[in-house]
Amino acid sequence: MLGSVRRRLGAWIGGSWFGGGFEAGQGNRRLKSFQATRAHLNTLIAAAGPDITARARYLVRNNGYAANAIESWAGNVVGAGIKPSSLIGDPKQKAAVQKLWLAWTDDSDAEGLTDFYGQQRRAAREVFIAGEVFFRFRPRRPEDGLAVPLQLQMLPSEMLPLNRNEDLPGGNVIRQGIEFDAIGRRVAYWFLRRHPGDLTDPGMAGELTRVPAEDIIHVIDPVDAGQLRGVSRFAPAIVKLFLLDQYDDAELDRKKVAAMYALFVTTPSPGEPFDIAEDNGSGDRLMDVQPGQVVMLEPGEQIQTSAPADVGGSYEAFQYRTLLQISAALGVPYAYLSNDMLKANYSNSRLALLEFRRRIEAWQHAVMVHQLCRAVWQRWMDMAVMSSALVIPGYEKSRAIAQACSWLPPKWDWVDPMKDARAEIEQIDAGLKSRTQALAERGFDAEQVDAEIAADKAREKSLGLVFGSPPPMPATQGENQAALG
Known part of the structure; x- marks a missing residue:
């Protein structure tokens, strides 16, 4: 008996007995079936990453809540764009840099579908869906007519195979498609030449190409130490989103089928057709009911109305609680996920926005600015100077100073802009x-x-x-004396 109690409450470690401790580490009845894996996240991503990403993309294409969440995330992270402000001291030089950058943003997309800020938005979407996205620097010829001979090619996560693992001659190693040198630095990426799921591309399936790491930007929001590849932010919400969608569809289909039937006629002699019924050609006997119609029934026949079961009073509460769990899993406020503003008021909306925006700001600076924007700005400045689109004396010696830049995220729009503007003015005045x-x-x-x-x-x-209001006119000497007298 005593041994059984000890087994439930503690363990022998290194010859010593540790009783009690963390309940979360015990193997009692409630936790017996809770067997969490000890595998590293890289192993889990290699095993389940492609399926998670495929399911996340399916939900974004087919589920309204998922589509709304991704649009809300991208709109708040990027908006009209996270824009640079050069820190060059010379005002004329700074103006020239900003003007050239603005002209180049329209040329940045190698596909020609959007501008650089549109690529930021697409990057935010991809990292949310797939956990990562890649950009490849594509130098261009001077005769291509670009403001700066440089473009960015966006590559989805599926283009870098997770199952590419290999030891290379010379000590380099490929792990999940990324080549590392002997001291763990990224030196290259092994990309597929065509998307593995794009059957419209006539290229050879499975053919790989090695791209040097200095030509690739890997945008990823790592959650574990040592993580190599990204994991979708939809991962903790995929099951609930899919099952909730199925449940909604089943309820809708049940109500649709039930609404097709208005009346049922029962007869003691089902083999004998009654006069008011018509055969629709399929063997079913139907009767059209008109407004104000009086129907004479045969002896023994009865009419019963259709009374389909309602969804019940718990339907909306169940939906709400489930969507709250999905909202928490995605890190998107409930109102942004569902577009349901009925439960929102000024106070709780503002609290939710403040928390959401803190997360957004952290993600903007740690991921979008640090990984994408800074890398693009530095390569763009180098190419602009090399192509003589910019002339900055002593650029090679003072490269870090010339490239200094602050990135300005889009402004936040508040629920009550008047109060916030007044509070900001008072802070500046104080x-x-x-x-x-x-x-x-x-x-x-x-x-x-x-x-x-x-x-x-x-x-x-x-x-x-x-x-605006005209400035107050200075008082004359006579007016001043009258005021004092």
Whole structure:
């Protein structure tokens, strides 16, 4: 008996007895079936990653909640774009850099479908769906007519095979399609030449090509130490989304079938057709019912109305709780997932937005800016100088200084912008924050905004235009004496 109790409450470790401890580590009745794997995340992704990604893509294409969640995520992470503000000290040089960058953003997509900020949005979507996305730098010829001879080619996760593992001569090793050198640095990526699921591409299936690591941007939000490849953010929500979708479809189909029947006629002699019934050609006896119609029945026949069972009062509550679990799993507020604003008020909406935006800001700076934007800006600056599209004296010696840049995410729109604007003005007046900081939080460059304001005022003055409240006129000497007297 005592031994049984000890087995439930503790364990022998290194010759010593440790009783009690963590209940989560015990093997009692409630946790006997809870056998979690000790495999590393890389092993789990290699085994289940392709299926998880395929199911996530299926849900985004076919499930309204999943589609709404991904659009909400991409819209909040990127919006109109996470835009750069060069930190070059020379105003004229900075203006030239910003102008050239703006011209190049329209040329950045190697597919020609969108601009650089559209590629940011697509990257945010892909990382949410597949856990990762790749961009390849594609240098172009001067005669291609681009503002800067450089473009970005987006490659989905499926283009880098997870099952590519190999020891190479010289000490390099390929793990899940990524080639590492002897000290663990990424030196190359082994991509498929065509998407394995695209049957419209006439290229050879399974053919690989080695791309140097300096030409690849791997955008990934790692969750475990040592993680090589991404995992979909849909992973903890896929089962509930799929089963909830099936449940909704079953309820809808049940109600549709039930609504097709209005009345049922029972007769003691089913083999004898009654006069008011008509054969529709399939052997079924049907009767059309008209408004105000009086039907004479045969002796013994009865009419019963169709009374389909309702979904019940628990249907909406069940839906709500399930969607809350899905919302928590995806990290997207319930209202953003479901578009249900009935349960939202100003206070709880603001609290949900604050928490959601903290997560968004962390993801913007740790993933989107650090991995994608900075790498693109540095390669773009190098190509712009090499192609003479930009002339920056001493660029090679002061490359890090010339490439210094701050990235401005899109501004947040609040539920009550008047209150927030007043609070921000009071913070600036009290010296708790600067105009530069306030403008940066709104996604604008302070120097550019000040230059535009100065240009607007100069133009208004030259045209004799006056907007807003006029400044107070200085009082005359007589008015001052009257006020004092």
